Each structure stands twice: as structure tokens, then as C-alpha cells.
Amino acid sequence: MNMKQLSTEPYKGTRDFYPADMRLQNYIFSTMRSVTEKYGYQEYTASIIEETDLYRAKTGEEIVGEQTYSFTDRGDRDITLRPEMTPTVARMVANKRRKLVFPVRWYSIPNCFRYERPQRGRLREFWQLNVDILGVDNIFADSEVIDMAYRIMTTFGADPNSFIIKINNRKLMNELYADILRLDDDQSHRLSKLIDKKNKMTSDEFEKESQAIITTSYDVFKKFIQINTVESLSNMFPNSPAAREVIEVMNILKTNGITNTAFDPTLMRGFDYYTGVVFEVFDTHPTNNRAMFGGGRYDNLVDLFGVESVPAFGFGMGDVTMQDYLETYNLVPNLTSTRDLTLCTLDESSVVFAMNLAAELRKQSIAVAVDYSNRKIGNKIKSAEKDGSQYVICIGEEELKNGTYVIKNLAESSEEKVMGIEGVIERIKTK
Amino acid sequence: MNMKQLSTEPYKGTRDFYPADMRLQNYIFSTMRSVTEKYGYQEYTASIIEETDLYRAKTGEEIVGEQTYSFTDRGDRDITLRPEMTPTVARMVANKRRKLVFPVRWYSIPNCFRYERPQRGRLREFWQLNVDILGVDNIFADSEVIDMAYRIMTTFGADPNSFIIKINNRKLMNELYADILRLDDDQSHRLSKLIDKKNKMTSDEFEKESQAIITTSYDVFKKFIQINTVESLSNMFPNSPAAREVIEVMNILKTNGITNTAFDPTLMRGFDYYTGVVFEVFDTHPTNNRAMFGGGRYDNLVDLFGVESVPAFGFGMGDVTMQDYLETYNLVPNLTSTRDLTLCTLDESSVVFAMNLAAELRKQSIAVAVDYSNRKIGNKIKSAEKDGSQYVICIGEEELKNGTYVIKNLAESSEEKVMGIEGVIERIKTK
Numbered sequence: 001m002n003m004k005q006l007s008t009e010p011y012k013g014t015r016d017f018y019p020a021d022m023r024l025q026n027y028i029f030s031t032m033r034s035v036t037e038k039y040g041y042q043e044y045t046a047s048i049i050e051e052t053d054l055y056r057a058k059t060g061e062e063i064v065g066e067q068t069y070s071f072t073d074r075g076d077r078d079i080t081l082r083p084e085m086t087p088t089v090a091r092m093v094a095n096k097r098r099k100l101v102f103p104v105r106w107y108s109i110p111n112c113f114r115y116e117r118p119q120r121g122r123l124r125e126f127w128q129l130n131v132d133i134l135g136v137d138n139i140f141a142d143s144e145v146i147d148m149a150y151r152i153m154t155t156f157g158a159d160p161n162s163f164i165i166k167i168n169n170r171k172l173m174n175e176l177y178a179d180i181l182r183l184d185d186d187q188s189h190r191l192s193k194l195i196d197k198k199n200k201m202t203s204d205e206f207e208k209e210s211q212a213i214i215t216t217s218y219d220v221f222k223k224f225i226q227i228n229t230v231e232s233l234s235n236m237f238p239n240s241p242a243a244r245e246v247i248e249v250m251n252i253l254k255t256n257g258i259t260n261t262a263f264d265p266t267l268m269r270g271f272d273y274y275t276g277v278v279f280e281v282f283d284t285h286p287t288n289n290r291a292m293f294g295g296g297r298y299d300n301l302v303d304l305f306g307v308e309s310v311p312a313f314g315f316g317m318g319d320v321t322m323q324d325y326l327e328t329y330n331l332v333p334n335l336t337s338t339r340d341l342t343l344c345t346l347d348e349s350s351v352v353f354a355m356n357l358a359a360e361l362r363k364q365s366i367a368v369a370v371d372y373s374n375r376k377i378g379n380k381i382k383s384a385e386k387d388g389s390q391y392v393i394c395i396g397e398e399e400l401k402n403g404t405y406v407i408k409n410l411a412e413s414s415e416e417k418v419m420g421i422e423g424v425i426e427r428i429k430t431k
Numbered sequence: 432m433n434m435k436q437l438s439t440e441p442y443k444g445t446r447d448f449y450p451a452d453m454r455l456q457n458y459i460f461s462t463m464r465s466v467t468e469k470y471g472y473q474e475y476t477a478s479i480i481e482e483t484d485l486y487r488a489k490t491g492e493e494i495v496g497e498q499t500y501s502f503t504d505r506g507d508r509d510i511t512l513r514p515e516m517t518p519t520v521a522r523m524v525a526n527k528r529r530k531l532v533f534p535v536r537w538y539s540i541p542n543c544f545r546y547e548r549p550q551r552g553r554l555r556e557f558w559q560l561n562v563d564i565l566g567v568d569n570i571f572a573d574s575e576v577i578d579m580a581y582r583i584m585t586t587f588g589a590d591p592n593s594f595i596i597k598i599n600n601r602k603l604m605n606e607l608y609a610d611i612l613r614l615d616d617d618q619s620h621r622l623s624k625l626i627d628k629k630n631k632m633t634s635d636e637f638e639k640e641s642q643a644i645i646t647t648s649y650d651v652f653k654k655f656i657q658i659n660t661v662e663s664l665s666n667m668f669p670n671s672p673a674a675r676e677v678i679e680v681m682n683i684l685k686t687n688g689i690t691n692t693a694f695d696p697t698l699m700r701g702f703d704y705y706t707g708v709v710f711e712v713f714d715t716h717p718t719n720n721r722a723m724f725g726g727g728r729y730d731n732l733v734d735l736f737g738v739e740s741v742p743a744f745g746f747g748m749g750d751v752t753m754q755d756y757l758e759t760y761n762l763v764p765n766l767t768s769t770r771d772l773t774l775c776t777l778d779e780s781s782v783v784f785a786m787n788l789a790a791e792l793r794k795q796s797i798a799v800a801v802d803y804s805n806r807k808i809g810n811k812i813k814s815a816e817k818d819g820s821q822y823v824i825c826i827g828e829e830e831l832k833n834g835t836y837v838i839k840n841l842a843e844s845s846e847e848k849v850m851g852i853e854g855v856i857e858r859i860k861t862k
Contacts (some may be wrong), residue, residue: 005737006484006527011510014478016523019537022474038793040770040800040820043453047445047556048542049500049512050478053437069480071502074546079442081480092447095439098687102816103804106450111479115505125478140782140803147790244854255783256790306436339471351571352686359578362469369471372571373534386532 011376013124023335025127028156028322029109032129035152036107039144041131045108046088052078059305067114081113085130085316086273086301093134093312094305102135102310121290121321131295132314134302139245141313142277142297143252147316150258150283150292156322162291166264167249167279170296171242173268176224182216188290195225196268209254227265239430245277273298279315283325292325293317337388340428341368344380346396348372354395357421364425385410432480444547454766456558459541459753463560467538470575472562476539477519483509485518488735498545512544516561517729517745524743525736533566533741551736552721562726563745565733570676572744573708573728574683580712580724580746581689587753588762590699596724597695598680598710601727602673604699607655613647626648627699653792658696676708682756702728708744714756723756724748768819771859772799775811777827779803785826788852795856816841824860 010016017025019355033043055064069081082088085108093104111127118124130149133141146165153163177188191213198206214221227233230247235244251262266314269278278296284290295315302310326332341361343354351372358368368391369382377394384392392408403420407427418427438541441447446457464474484493500512513519516539524535542558549555560578564572577596584594595636608619622644629637645652658664661678681692682716700709714720726746733741757763772792776784780802789799800820802811808825815823823839830836834851838858849858 005481006488006522008522010478011482012506014480016478016526017476018523018527019473021478025476026474026597037769038796040773040798040818041787042450042768042770042818043457044450045448045453045456045728046443047447049442049445049556051438051442057437065634066505067503069502073500074497075443077443080607091439092438092449092742095447101814103802103814105800115479125480127824133773136804138803138805140786140801144801147786151793156827184841206661247643252783252786255787304437305439307439336467337473339473342471352683354685355571355575356686357579358470362582365469367469369536370571370575371534372569374569375566383532383534387471387473 011124015116015123015125017338018093020335022339024323024332025319025331027335028319028326029127029129029383031082031155032109032152033107034319035127035148035155036131038104039148041107043108044089044106045090045110046092047114048077048081048111049266050070050082050088051398052080054091055080055178067116069113069115072274082110083112083114084271085110085112085128086271086298086314089130089314090298090301090310090312091305093310094302094307097302097307097310103141104134106134107131116431119217121324123320127319129317131317132312134310135314136313137299139249139277140252141311143249145278145295145315146249147253147256147258149279149295149317150253150260150318153281156326158329160258160260162284162329163260164282164284165190165253165258165261165279166267166282167246167261167277168264168267169242169246169277170274171276172237172240172246175237175240175242176221180217181214183214184364187213192268195266196270198225198266198428200221206394223283225265227263230263233263242276242379249277261372267294269294271298275299275300277313283328285328288328292321306417336390339367339369339389341366341391341393342384342426343368343370344384344392344394345370345372346377346394349398350395350400353400357395361422361424361428364429366425366428380406381408381410393424442555446551446554446556450768451766453767455754455763456750458764458766459750459757460558460560462586463540463583463748464538466579466586467560467562470536470579472536473536474539475520475523475537476541477523479512479542479544480510481513481519481522483511486511492855496545500544500546500839508734512547513541514543515702516541516543516559516747517563517702517732518599518858519731520561520563520565520745521743522736523730524741525733525738528733528738528741530592534572537565538562548564550753554751558750559751560748561745562748563743565741565743567744568730568742570680570708571683572742573676574680574742576726576746577680577710578687578689580619580710580726581684581691583748584712586759589756589760591689591691593715593760594691595713595715596684596689596692596696596710597713598692598708599695599698600673600677600678600708601705602707603668603671603677606668606671606673607652611648611651614645618644625701626697627701629656631698656696658694659688661694664694680708690853698725700725700727702729704732706730710746714759716759719759723752764820764853767821770818772797772800772822772824772855773811773815773818773820774799774801775815775823775825776801776803777808777825780830781826784831788826791852792859794856795860797856797859812839812841824855 030336052070053298068083073079113125175328178181194209233243246263267280274296276297280291280294283292296311299311345351345354354370358370361368406415406417408415452620483501499514504510539561540558544556608614625640665676676693705727707728711722711725714723728744730742776782776785785801789801792799810822824836837846837848839846
């Protein structure tokens with residue numbers, strides 16, 4: 001027996017979800033689900049444990065080297081708690097490559113782990129809606145998925161003025177790196193990482209560090225990095241298919257009423273596996289301007305498993321960020337308990353009667369609990385109210401004898417006398 | 432870049448849930464939820480990572496010593512992937528002891544990990560409905576929770592003749608050990624473990640090993656272990672409150688129509704933390720007779736955290752066992768895709784039109800996907816059917832021009848021509 005006092009706190013960077021927290025989490029998840037299912041996406045999931053090799057190839061050095069929960073199991077396998085879901089999707093699609101119906105439209109809301117210093121909007125454990133379409137390599141797929149990200153935001157009640165969808169294209173960056181700046185792979189990789197950190201540096205620092213990498217056409221790079229309209233993108237890259245993809249995606253979104261989009265040449269996305277259009281949704285709140293979530297095209301991830309290539313586009317939307325956003329903009333609805341009724345017994349001889357009554361009411365889909373605890377009736381009624389029960393009925397000798405019940409509506413502080421179980425059902429069902 | 436070919440298999444003992452698997456899993460979970468919520472239980476959850484200390488005290492030697500996924504994080508904390516949920520419930524209740532409204536009625540469907548040899552009905556990762564009532568130490572709570580376990584079974588369509596609820600009481604065992612057999616703590620513990628394994632031994636082996644522990648009144652033990660009716664229990668323990676508890680729980684269940692119950696003196700349950708009534712639901716199938724799930728009273732678990740004692744009763748019901756059971760008895764319903772309609776484009780110039788039409792249909796809560804992949808129309812229709820889409824509309828030049836659509840009902844192989852988007856909505860909504 002361990003005599004040291006145990007901590008009652010959750011593990012650092014994780015959360016306990018008490019019923020009120022769970023209701024909010026369930027609200028967030030069910031809103032995400034309702035939108036993705038309307039787009040014809042089907043839910044899938046997998047284990048949180050994956051073999052570590054899955055992440056070594058493409059997830060990115062920072063995450064695998066410093067942020068994964070990796071360990072060795074009792075059978076000497078190297079395993080990792082997934083830091084993200086995309087490698088799992090690619091693995092599952094590769095596994096059933098010949099049996100699946102393409103295009104595959106899938107979604108999942110897995111939890112993921114990253115070993116980080118917990119801070120606002122970032123925890124060690126988070127849940128993340130993952131939406132992916134696999135088997136289509138055109139910009140309609142890109143547009144559909146970005147459209148869906150927008151609809152999830154507005155379904156949560158977000159004002160389209162409160163966020164902006166920034167778009168870039170990895171192919172465009174590759175054109176710039178190879179054809180204009182004449183960088184090799186290593187230089188390109190270093191420049192990408194630098195651009196990714198641009199907003200965290202001063203202009204001078206960024207200029208100095210980028211000049212250290214770029215030796216040819218630095219002026220073109222400087223002009224590129226400042227593009228902030230579709231017109232200037234088009235002017236600078238009149239014949240680039242990559243630039244055209246960005247512009248067409250924005251045009252398709254516009255036909256569906258989505259105009260809060262912008263080309264952003266500094267948008268990189270952290271993962272190494274992106275190959276085409278990438279996007280990020282930014283909160284435009286003046287004091288909280290930041291990237292909330294994003295995604296992009298990854299056409300070469302399924303190949304890693306030695307099967308034919310499967311083009312793909314997807315995004316991940318985290319619960320922690322979304323909850324922060326909803327709270328910042330007062331978008332959390334009033335979420336009530338699922339309990340309709342509490343039967344409070346006045347004495348021990350009424351308990352079995354109350355339990356039988358509860359059983360009958362449940363057959364009518366009424367959510368009912370019996371409070372047979374050994375406490376005063378006033379305390380039982382208070383508990384029922386705190387628990388979010390909408391109605392209370394006290395059950396004692398008289399109720400057993402007469403079969404009449406007084407229903408208290410706790411929300412309205414009103415009372416009504418009804419006859420028999422039918423009266424109770426009618427009263428609650430017509431609320 | 433890792434050049435070794437990556438495995439597409441899930442980690443040993445875990446499962447990938449493709450959409451069809453996920454629908455079954457969601458069906459199992461939503462059935463569990465619907466019943467527990469009707470009893471007024473509220474959902475909670477917590478992280479799968481807990482500090483290892485949480486399990487050292489009471490989970491039981493076999494699990495902690497040999498079966499946990501325990502490791503050290505990058506900050507040198509000893510952490511474990513939860514092998515069960517009950518210690519977490521106790522921790523969470525202890526943490527908010529002063530703020531919670533008692534009785535606490537909670538449920539959760541967490542995943543848990545145990546390092547075991549995967550076999551039928553047993554995997555390394557499983558999900559488990561956990562139902563707990565805390566703050567009530569009477570047999571009404573015991574009865575309510577066992578009642579709920581029964582209702583979950585019947586809501587799944589289980590015939591009450593296909594399972595039996597076996598009941599015992601740890602207090603009765605303690606009376607037997609201390610007052611009659613005069614065993615000390617160590618002997619009692621060894622005898623409990625032996626009884627737990629009784630069904631895996633021959634009668635002779637069991638007799639030999641139990642005689643090695645019991646030195647006084649072995650004949651009483653032998654008689655006890657053979658009790659199989661409430662009458663003989665009552666005759667053997669006429670004045671025992673523990674025996675009365677078992678009998679009363681069975682009587683209360685009977686008033687609610689639950690008669691497939693039996694006292695079982697060999698029912699032990701694995702965890703060390705049980706203190707009173709324990710129960711197990713057994714599948715009575717002739718070729719698959721086995722314990723499916725169970726639970727019991729644990730009044731001393733919350734104390735471990737140095738707070739006032741909170742009596743509790745709960746059970747855990749695993750998804751793997753439940754799925755086996757449903758399949759054995761042909762109780763899995765026909766679970767269909769959530770997609771209503773697929774719009775198949777005939778050419779690229781119809782795609783944006785189809786995407787806009789889809790957007791309008793989604794506003795009417797119709798789940799619709801657009802197939803704009805670069806394939807023949809016949810293949811697109813086949814894919815829609817395989818994906819479980821109920822309807823298909825082909826969109827080409829004519830549809831753009833005339834605004835009339837031919838809706839194919841894939842399930843019925845019928846077609847119907849409708850006018851405009853209103854026609855489409857009406858046809859699908861009145862299916």
C-alpha cells in the first residue's frame with residue numbers, strides 16, 4: 001500500500017473534463033461532425049499508439065526530435081503517441097489501397113500528444129478535427145476542403161470579418177527557390193524555415209538572415225515576400241500554374257460567398273509533407289491575431305508505404321484553439337444537462353416505488369434519476385437544481401397511496417399537480 | 432529520409448476503424464450513451480495519460496507490474512496510459528470534493544491500454560463504458576447500476592435468457608474469511624485469488640490448493656463454495672447483513688422485471704479496491720460461456736487522496752466484448768452511411784455549378800458530396816453506390832441549362848426527373 005498522498009491533479013498539460021467541460025467539448029465536436037457529414041465525409045479513427053517509424057519520415061524534425069511521446073513497449077517496439085493524425089490517414093489508406101472507394105472523404109476527431117510547455121491555446125494533449133479527401137489532385141478538392149473549414153467557422157457563429165483564410169502554394173515557393181533564386185535543397189529548406197518564423201523577427205533580422213541564404217535575385221525575393229493582392233501575384237507570375245491554382249481556389253470560394261481570403265507569400269505550414277496549396281485560418285482579433293488552424297495538399301505521403309501515389313488534401317482543427325476562439329467572441333451557447341427529472345424520495349419505503357416509476361418514465365425517453373440518498377428533502381431538491389435537472393417530483397407515502405404527483409419546474413419555480421404517470425409524461429414532453 | 436518500407440498495419444493489439452468499423456463503434460457507444468443518460472448520468476472524461484502513482488495503490492499487482500504502458504516523459508515524470516478508468520474517477524471526485532453535487536452520477540467511454548497477448552475478446556487497446564454513482568452507500572445505488580447494466584444489454588437487443596447477472600459481496604467473503612475460517616490478511620488474499628481462478632482448475636486441484644490455505648472449518652468453506660440459490664445463502668447466513676444485501680439487491684431488481692440473476696460465491700472480480708456488492712454479466716451461450724463485464728462497490732478509493740471518504744458503485748463494459756456478443760447473437764443492425772446524395776459531374780465546366788448546388792442543399796441539412804474526379808461517369812456512380820450514398824444526380828451541360836435533374840435512387844434502382852433545387856430537396860426529404 002502506497003502511503004504517500006496521491007495528487008488529484010491531471011497530468012501536466014492535460015485536462016479533466018467534468019460534465020460542464022464535457023458538454024462544451026461535445027458541442028464543439030458535434031458542430032464539427034454536423035458540417036463534415038453534410039459534405040459527405042465519413043468518420044474513421046485509429047489507435048493513439050503508432051510505431052515511431054511512422055513519424056520519422058515526414059512529420060518534421062522539431063516534432064519528432066523534441067515533442068513526441070515516444071517510448072519502448074514491453075516487447076521492445078518503438079512506439080509513439082500520435083502527435084498528429086495525417087501519417088495515420090496515409091497509413092490506413094495505403095493499407096486498403098485496392099479496396100477503398102476513391103475519392104475517399106474521411107474525418108476523425110482524435111486526441112494527439114506533443115511534449116510542449118503548456119500555454120494559452122497550446123496543451124500537451126489536444127483533440128483535433130482532421131478532414132481529408134484522398135484520390136483527387138485538382139483544385140476543386142482544395143476548394144471544397146477550405147470551403148468546409150469556412151463553414152465550420154460560421155456554423156460556430158463566427159462572423160466572417162473575425163477571421164481570414166490565408167493561402168499559399170508550396171509549388172509556387174519551389175518555383176521561386178529553384179527557377180528564380182537558384183537555391184539548392186538545403187538552402188530552400190533553410191529559407192522555408194526562416195520565412196515560417198518571419199513574424200517572430202524584426203524586419204532587419206529577417207533581411208539579414210535571408211540575405212545570408214539567397215545569393216541571386218534577392219530583389220525579386222524581397223518583392224515576392226511583400227505581395228499582398230491577387231493582382232500583384234498574377235503580375236509577378238503571369239505564366240505560373242502554381243500561382244493560377246491559388247487564384248482559382250480563391251475564385252471558386254468566392255462563387256460560394258467566401259471572400260475573406262488572401263494570398264500570403266509567408267505562409268509555410270510546419271509539416272514537411274505539403275506539396276501544393278496550403279492554407280491557414282487566422283483570427284483577426286486586434287489583441288489576439290494568430291493562426292488558428294490550417295492544412296494543405298500532400299500528394300506524396302501515401303507513397304511512403306510503397307504503394308501507388310494517392311493525392312490528398314486535408315486540414316486539422318484543434319479543440320483548444322477553437323474553445324479559446326468561441327470564448328473570445330462569446331460564441332459558447334448555453335449548454336444544459338441532459339437530465340429531465342429527479343425523483344426525490346421522502347423516506348426509505350418509497351424508494352422501490354420511485355425506482356419503478358423511473359423505469360416506466362425511461363421507456364418514454366425521459367431522462368430521470370432517483371435521489372434516494374439519506375439527506376433532507378430540501379437538500380435533495382437543491383442538488384437536483386444544481387445538477388441541471390429541469391423538473392423535480394417528491395415521492396412519499398401520499399404519492400404511493402394516491403398516484404398524484406406535484407411536478408416542480410425548477411427553471412420557472414412553478415408547481416403543478418398531475419394525475420398518474422401519464423400526467424407526468426405529458427407535462428414533461430410538452431415542456 | 433527513411434528508406435525502409437513503412438508498415439501499413441496498426442500497432443499490435445490495436446485496431447484501425449475504417450468508416451464501416453466506426454459506424455459499428457459509434458452504434459455501440461450511442462446505445463450505451465442513450466441508456467446511461469436516461470438514468471440521469473452525465474458524461475465526463477480525462478486524459479489517457481495519468482501519473483503512474485495513481486495505479487500503484489489499488490489497481491492490483493498483475494496489471495501494474497506486467498500490463499501497464501508505463502514510461503518516463505521528457506521531464507522525468509513517471510506516467511502510464513490508463514489501464515482502467517476507476518482511479519481517474521476517484522481522483523477527479525477527490526479534486527472537486529467540496530464543489531460537486533452528490534450523488535454524482537457520471538459516465539465516460541474512455542479507451543484504455545493493457546499490455547497483453549491479443550486474443551478473442553481481448554486487445555491491448557479497448558474502449559470501456561464506465562458508469563459510476565458516488566456519494567450513496569446504500570443498496571439502492573447498487574441496484575440502480577446493475578439495473579442499468581441490464582437495460583444496456585436489452586437495449587442492444589439481448590434476450591435476457593442469453594445472459595445472467597452473477598452477484599456476490601466482498602463483505603460476505605470477509606465475514607467468511609475472518610469469522611468462520613479464521614484467516615489472516617495474507618491467507619484471505621491468497622484464497623481470493625485462488626477462488627478467482629477456480630473455473631480454470633480441476634476440482635481436485637482447487638480442493639488441494641484451498642486446503643493448503645484453510646486450516647479451520649474447511650467443510651464450511653466447501654459448503655459455501657457450492658451455494659447456488661438465495662435460499663441456501665439465507666440458510667447458511669441467516670443473520671449476515673452482507674448476505675441480506677445480496678438478497679435485497681436481487682429483490683429490487685425483480686420488482687423491475689430483472690430475474691436473470693444469481694448469487695455466485697466464486698465471483699471475486701480482479702481489482703483489489705472492491706468493498707461490497709460485486710457483479711458480473713455472463714454470456715450463457717453454450718460454446719461461449721464467459722464473463723463479459725462487471726463492477727461493484729468501492730467505498731475506500733477516494734480516501735486515497737487524503738479527503739473524506741466517498742462511497743461509490745460502478746461498472747465497466749468493454750467495446751471488444753460487446754461487439755463479439757452482438758455478432759454472436761446477430762444483433763448488429765444494418766448501419767448505413769450518413770451521405771444522402773452524390774453529385775457526379777460530367778465535365779469540368781459543371782464542377783463549380785455542382786459545388787454551388789451542393790452548398791444550397793447542405794443548408795437544407797442534406798449530406799451531399801460532389802464527385803469531380805477525372806473518371807468516367809459510370810465509375811463515379813459505382814463509387815457513390817459503394818460509398819453508401821442513397822441518391823445520385825449527374826450534372827452536365829443540360830442540367831446547367833435547364834435546371835432539371837434526374838435523381839437516381841441507388842437502393843431502389845429507380846429514377847425520377849425533378850424541377851430545380853426545390854424538387855431535389857423535396858424528393859430527398861420525403862424519402
